[in-house]
Amino acid sequence: MIQRLRRPLLTVLILLFATSSLKAFQEQEAEKDIPIDVVGKVQDHNYLNVAGYHLELPRILLVDGEWHFYSSTHQAVESGNFVEENHSLIPADGSEITLDLSITSHLMYFWFGVGLTLWLTIAMARRYKKGIGRETEPKGWFQNLFEITFVFVRDDITKTNIPEDKYEKFVPYIFAVFVSITFMNLFGLLPWGVTTTADITVTGVMAAFTFFITQWNGSKDHWEHVFWFPGVPGLMRIILTPIEIIGLFTKPLALAVRLFANMLSGKIMIICILGLIFIFAEFFGSIVGLGSSILVVPLTVALYVLKAFVGVLQAYIFALLSAVFIGMAAEEHHHEEGIEVHA
Template sequence: MLQAFRRVFVSLLIFFCVTPFVKAAETGEQSSDSPIDVIGKVVDHHYLALPGYELHLPRILLVDGEWYFYASTQAALDSGAFVEEDGALVPAGGSEISLDMSITSHLMYVWFGVLLTLWLTIAMARRYKRGTGRKTEPIGWFQNLFEITFVFVQDEIAQKNIPDDKYRKFVPYLFAVFVAITFMNLFGLMPWGVTATADITVTAILAFFTFVITQWNGSKDHWEHVFWFPGVPPLMRVILTPIEIIGLFTKPFALAVRLFANMLSGKIMIICILGLIFIFTDLFGAAAGVGVSFLSVPLTAALYILKAFIGVLQAYIFTLLSAVFIGMAAEEHEHHEEGIEAHA
């Protein structure tokens, strides 16, 4: 019910925020005259926004078998080898870009999340190696929070969903995924920050990792239930096997889309609600904008708190479902094939 309301609310906000752009297009105005740019705030960029500054990122392009390296988009344009069309780089000679390996803002925040996770775990591992937290009680709120998080992932996520004799080897992956996704989700709360998980490419890669680990650690029993179905009549296998094969891919697909959709909608909600101030100012004047701000600003502040909670919640859901899928693949089942076939 809450998710349905949220989707309807986001749809209405997007419609309301996009209306000025439609009117501007109808009257022949430039899009730069629009009060806010919702899509421009959530799409990937080739620069890193910092307080009062834009750090342009390298462009790495493969064209006709030849690699081109530039410090920024402007450097690529200045070289004369590329021109800009509809905001995108295009080879000046009429060729097409075969592969674009350029560094983007979303990629940078993925690296930030991964590096922070590595730094956190290495720093805490050194403490435990020295005996702090192992021979004595954990010292400081930081180490206590780390231990609470690790024990939670180990006991409440891994152990409860993966067989007892196998769950320990998956704890490092599940813990790293939980912490990294949490960081990536919370980065978007910064005014200049980017929610990397609001990019379907990022969530698809994360889901792909879970998919590979799940299938790599699948038991013999898991693969029998995908291709053979012990105890099931042969004609039923013809129907069930394709369904199970499709199911192998729909699970990571659901993981990717769920995380992406929730984080993107949260980002859009904040932009749209805060953008109401500029929209009303543009449509009805400064007085209307000030009046709307008394509702828009407190609501945005409340949404920031809600988004922080949802950011952690979505990291938990992704980690939990990853553990469930791994546990289902690693689990062994008892079969009574002879009795079933005899009964059939």
Template structure:
């Protein structure tokens, strides 16, 4: 029984590791002479990759004040109003696209992560409303796991970094962003899956939401420390105020870049290591490719486990830093400005 389970596990791991690369290799052969197209696998697409099929996504574009709606890129080209140049859709008359609101694969996986988070929280809320987990013990591994994650976010992230009287207000957001980012990070481990957080646009929007929540809830004391610096000599304020204003924007910038860079690098690393199989096969023949696979496949399997851990870790770091920034903004301080200025 154990031996059979091991065989199934190995087969599944090979499938998970190799299948996405086979698709990437096919794309690379179509687009260039390279045996594998690394960037073609990482960049965003206007189709949703499924096993053996590509589901084309709608194209929505504003050109010269007029909206254009098409079911797919192919439909836009067939209309005669657009042409495809280097896999980019451009108007046939040479005008520029003012605004492109087309649906992409990364956007679809963002929606998947958000919808799963909503479904999870609503389903658990209904259970607690019926008394399961509130009047009785939580039932089932799913509810127990949910409660562990929620309590962890509440007690170890929110409560530890936001003041005692204000942290509960931010628990729903912190929990939602932790779960949603975890889902988006782990989607990339699925065959033909996409890591939405490997897109700087996605992480920038997430960081922007944290920025808005932080500044909207900033206390009077927070803004005094940005523009006035109580207790600091006037000349020093001229130097410190610009630094603090810049700091308001560098914090969300760091949030966005950290999450994006970590998730993108992990995806590229897996593709490159598995890509050695196709590169060696192209240069030295099929036997060399098979030989390299004895090294690449086990290493990629280990990287998959590591990437799953990193995906959860990066969601935790993003949530933790969001809590830290919010806590700093809502915190109240005691000042002794008059005494300090008197000594000055």
């Protein structure tokens, strides 16, 4: 069955990216300023591009204590209160924006990932309550895939890294982290999609959740090893305590930066390789640019498959390290009062 589907699936992928490349090439012909805007492709925007449709997102701005609500950037400019410069809104009277709570493309795809995870878990929970998968075997490939994923997260990620008497209450969080990050990473594979996790703000917020959950569930022994260090001379405590406090923050920082850097670099790599079409067209003409797509598009398809694997892998690493950090904080160590030396 898989062998039969492989060739049609590969053909669809090549046609999909070839169509996307042609459309992008036509847009690039209309703008001769630069061959390809890499930064513009990965940065956050106040609009969504979905299957060729340009959807403006609401703008919510606080200026000098007054809130301004607009359905789009265009409406904000038409109101006369703002002007647009370099794709940013600036108050027309010269004042500064105090707070910008506008909806952005990265935020929308973050909501898509979290919302899809929530819908999936609720839908599966209802099936299990009805007895499907609990009193009988799971039905359908979707429920089987869900059960495999859940058991993997529970047994191979959470249970192996968090004490056995405490791991169960952390399974929902670790599972939600793994699935939602996987969705957000894979959304970026769509020709019009956005890689939300290529934004340090998004990964920083998710790492902050792990940080607060870790510290909130830290055992007494965990905090003793941060501030007191049982059995360590007093002078050494002066040196070790600041290091341990800094370590509390470097762990979630590493989580955020690792996920952000890997997904951003992957997105930039695909854009740059696909952008060879535009570069060749800029320097050698349209015919050479379109001809280069014969090689560039299949290469991009192969990189997309690799990026899909990396997206799932990075979600696994984030969930695994979250479980490790929580387990280290929640674990109780048993200190012996004395040490017997046997000859």
